[in-house]
Amino acid sequence: MSGQSSYNPTNPVEKWFDERLPILRFSKEHLMDFPTPKNINYWWTFGAILMFVLVIQIVTGVVLAMHYVADASMAFDSVEHIRRNVNYGRIIQAVHANGASMFFFAVYLHIFRGLYYGSYKAPREILWILGVVIFVLMMAISFMGYVLPWGQMSFWAATVITDIFGAIPIVGEPILVLLRGGFAVDNATLTRFFSLHYLLPFVLLAVVMLHIWALHVPGNNNPTGVEVKSSRDTVPFHPYITMKDLFAIVVFMIPFAWFVFFAPDILGHPDNYIQANSQITPAHIVPEWYFLPFYAILRAIDFDMLFISSKLGGVIFFGGSIVILFFVPWLDGSKVRSGTFRPLFKPFYWLFVLNFLMLTYLGAQGAEGIFLLLSKVGTAYYFAYFLLILPIVSRIETPNPLPASISESVLGNKGE
């Protein structure tokens, strides 16, 4: 944002206040006047939707924490107590549990939108990196939250996931003990997960603020990927974008409400209605749906590579599949941002989307036979997309001609 500020306080009290804490000026500039490309489509509303879901999660979470008991012998019953005896507890609990799924659904769309329109490219690398940090925090928070009801899946997910860290050489064992608060998942694990599950969302909120700050320096990308050239290309954030975002949020709430009121357990696992029992291992330990693609990658590595055991190899690929996202801005060398103008990039991108869906499917299947083979193929393509395809395509591709400006592309569309 640059140029003259449109905030001109006339009232002497406002003036006095503005000289001391220019929060109203800040709000006027960033929440109302902020110039936003007028051609951004509905995929751009997921940022606001995510902000909305984050607030929902924090508010419902704070209320749940008033009734929840973080104790291995009481946690399971305390969640049932919330559902049965707390006023509107069943709704608040269902919103929170399904809210996690909605959060991931929205964040995946948000990430895939960024990948298609090249929103990670200069000058938005920091914005993208902060986004990946948010994604990692979300994974940690939702995993720990899933442990809190202390059902069978909670317990065994905690066992399996903390076990991953145990595979790290030398420091793995101490990290494992630190995470669990002992040698096995038990009460100490539950209480520290609860503590962190309450703390980390506020850290997440702080990173979200940085993410928005980093967005407000270069401004939004847009479907053409062409930078804003003049004020004709933009609309003020309010009322244009605020209204569009609010509309999108209300639409998003409809499937959200569908799950909360009509099928609150359908995204969960029936085994989590069995209280945690360290003596009985469930037949299939399946993570929540939003971890399935990464779970498939973890299990795809079932072979030793030189001195790296299959277990450590799985952990390296699992961690690598997320860490690699940090480097995307430098792996894709194409100067053209939007996939719309990149004929060679486009098929590889959509194949990447399909591949990600396939990995999601495979994460829920047994790691054997054809499923395992496909997991390996999917894992290979996942990494090849970032390490080979993006760098090579950006060198050999001839992009389609770009519109001269956003306004021109908008007028061009009208003629079609």
Add this chain to the structure above:
Amino acid sequence: MNKSSITLKGLVLGAVMALSGGLSTAPASAAVVGVEPELQSWTFAGIFGKYDSNQLQRGFQVFQEVCASCHGARLMSFRNLSEEGGPLFSEDQVKALAAEYIIMDPELVEGERAATPADGWPNPFETERDARGSNSGAFPPDFSVLAKARGVSQKFPFWAFNYFTGYQEGGPDYIYNLLVNYVDAPHDVEVPEGQSWNAYLGGTLAMGPPLFEGIVDYEGDVFPETVEQYSADIAAFMMWMAEPHLASRKEMGFRTITFLLLLAGMMYLVKRKIWSNVEH
């Protein structure tokens, strides 16, 4: 971006959610390899579903006379039996029912007292050890949320439809099918001592067939005293125990979604009006 490609991608991404969500629940009871489950048409299924209080009363009778001698229900209180949306016993009936049960209370001189409607359902055994001791080593699970801890596995694409119908009755379907499938074991299967063959599980379990024709005496002649009828009634009752506020939840959902649809429609009109002077 032109509009048609947006709708196409919208469809693809809509399918993503259904797919990815379904897969995590699909293997819920993958261990079940026996006969195909027969899904029942429960009164509490669907977005307008609510419990049939008469069925819940019959189910309670089966629970009290048959199941409760081994299975507990620690999260159910007597008072729940007279609450809205449940079996709708009268408060006096519940008071009289509770008074038939003894609650151990070491704070009292007598060490015990008669139960009141505020008490939880008493466990048939004091400890897990006692329970196992009386059941040849097996531990009869608590019924409180058991109906939600079970599910039936469905083939693709049928489980995918559940997201659009809101079908969450896999638990009672599982219970029904388990109870009606106690049959003689196939000739080539040797059933171990203390176990019973169940065709639905395609295996054996420690619980013997609990229901027989006429084992519970229903009032009047309207409902047959068959294993199928008992099974459906107890399955419905167990679902109510696990989800006692189902009807009010669905009613609130219907109101909420109706409101959201109307609000979304109005929001869209306002949005269009605001954007009407912008070429975009």
